[in-house]
Amino acid sequence: MNKSTLISMAVVRRLPKYYRYLAELLRRDIDRISSKELSEKIGFTASQIRQDLNNFGDFGQQGYGYNVKELHREISKILGLYKEYNTVVVGAGNLGQAIANYSGFSKQGFNLKGIFDKNPKLIGIKINDIEIKDIDMLPEFIDNNSIDIGILCLPRNSAQEVANVLVEKGVKGIWNFAPADIVVPEEIAVENVHLSESLMVLSYRLNETNLLNENK
Amino acid sequence: MNKSTLISMAVVRRLPKYYRYLAELLRRDIDRISSKELSEKIGFTASQIRQDLNNFGDFGQQGYGYNVKELHREISKILGLYKEYNTVVVGAGNLGQAIANYSGFSKQGFNLKGIFDKNPKLIGIKINDIEIKDIDMLPEFIDNNSIDIGILCLPRNSAQEVANVLVEKGVKGIWNFAPADIVVPEEIAVENVHLSESLMVLSYRLNETNLLNENK
DNA sequence: TAGATTGTTAATCGATTAACAATC
DNA sequence: TAGATTGTTAATCGATTAACAATC
Structure with missing residues (x-):
């Protein structure tokens, strides 16, 4: 069929x-x-x-x-979980470090190969046995390590720029934690995790009943 | 109207x-x-x-x-963002610490008041100037600090148990990062962030085109 | 075989889009 | 006033639910 x-x-x-x-x-x-x-x-x-x-x-x-x-x-x-994927985390702030540290993903075949940041104070620090590298080394690293997925844990302003690099270097999917909507060719899969949006929805629902009364 | x-x-x-x-x-x-x-x-x-x-x-x-x-x-x-909310993070693993550290939320009026864990190795450590407390102290803490939102960063097994405590103590909303569906009374707002589900959807979409060819 | 439960079509429901009169 | 653009109703589209024949 x-x-x-x-x-x-x-x-x-x-x-x-x-x-x-x-x-x-x-x-x-x-x-x-x-x-x-x-x-x-x-x-x-x-x-x-x-x-x-x-x-x-x-x-x-x-x-x-x-x-x-x-x-x-x-x-x-169907979900493609029997396969293995190579990933990089870009942005090694709190969230990036937490994602990099989370071992649950590697159990499911998502193997973290590299962590990148532009902050010199972070470069060299080891997270989950992987040394944070300068973001300038990202393009070459993708070429040499057949990276499938880029995980963006960046501020709003730099998300699109790094997404462009990832796409250009042939990454197939982007897991986007940046509070921005990134634009990529349609054959690239993007999955957004907009934490602040989720929190706003929670806030809305906390006030839902009140709203109804206020507006009458 | x-x-x-x-x-x-x-x-x-x-x-x-x-x-x-x-x-x-x-x-x-x-x-x-x-x-x-x-x-x-x-x-x-x-x-x-x-x-x-x-x-x-x-x-x-x-x-x-x-x-x-x-x-x-x-x-x-409409989103209730002009208000202030008191929050607690329960579960101070990587993700809990990252959420606790993220300053963006406090800018939007979500004020972190406490962090809790049951792991003695974590208790006492300071995150974002707040000392991680023993989870046994959670009920009393909620009573004394008018907590509005509980942020669950726990493993699957303990999520429901802690959710019950939060609800019993009068928390109005739960931001749930645990990979579990928690059951609460309908007047309590729950907003789920299921990271592993998001990653699975990304994985699905990475394989989407292939799937179609394989199944013909 | 009789009972259970799927696979699938048809009906319903809800959300999105189109159209346009109202009005700034 | 003429042009622009909303607010809102009606039409369409898509997703969910109901129903039941097929079949294990």
Whole structure:
């Protein structure tokens, strides 16, 4: 069957959650689950779960449900988690250092190869056994280490400039923590983590009820 | 006018982006903008921009557009950014420390009052001038410091447990960095930042084109 | 076989876009 | 006033939910 229709991002963004819940079921040695049972745990409708999974293939079996181990493996394939990726962190401030230090990502195949900053006070410091290098060395480093993903932990102003370098040097994806919208060719994947935007949404919701009363 | 209909989250999640672009226009001393011009910069349709803003009031003027300064101020009010919030970070690992250190949040009125961890090796260390305290002291601390927001930077297993404490002690919102879905009463605002999920989505998109070819 | 549960089509719901009258 | 641009209604599009025949 040709599945060459593009899957909507709404569906894609639910996949990691399926993956996480299936991992939990695996840990608990549960080896089958129906869309109805999964629905109760995960909070999506059973109908939505079946629709979502059917975008990628026929993973279930009528009258039985889904095999947890198999479905978990399939979703890991869909997400590309069985592969290895080489990454660099650009910007070694607090956030950059935290991301560089986080070992969970390397367990999932995201291997940190380099950390870069322009601040001379940071260059030379070791984070997670990797020495922070001068950002001027970034282009050459990408050439020599087949870097797949650039992780931007930079201030607003320098994000686009570094993104341009990453794209030019052939990086395939950018994980962007900078509070800026970067512009790249459409074949480059960009995933934004805008922390301050998330915090603003939280702030909005904290005041939601009040707002309604104030405006009457 | 009574605006007491609930605004959809799709709209709310766009507000911080409006806020950010308006701040940029302010920095550049631009004092008016039409939905059409803003559309070109921000990438939403002009129609959507007008629809979005109209959920909150009549901020524009026919034939003129929007006053940048005024609109920026209105959105900051809608988002509750003119207020001050007291926060605690729970979990002082790499990510918790990075969040605690980030000064940008305090500039926006989110004031860090305490940092907690259960690891004796971390307790006593100062981050951003605040000493990491034993997590056992969290309930009393919330009572004495009118904490509004709890920031969870914990492993999967302990997130729900700490969330329960926060809710019981009257925190109004939770900014959740733990890779777990926490369950709280509906009047408590929860905003999730699931970094590993974001990375998985990036991974998916890195492989998107390949997937299509493989499945034919 | 009977019961359970999927895969999939059709119906509904919600969000986005288009259109244009109102009005600055 | 004429031109520009909003506010808002109507049309379209896309995503979610419901329903049920297929089938394990």
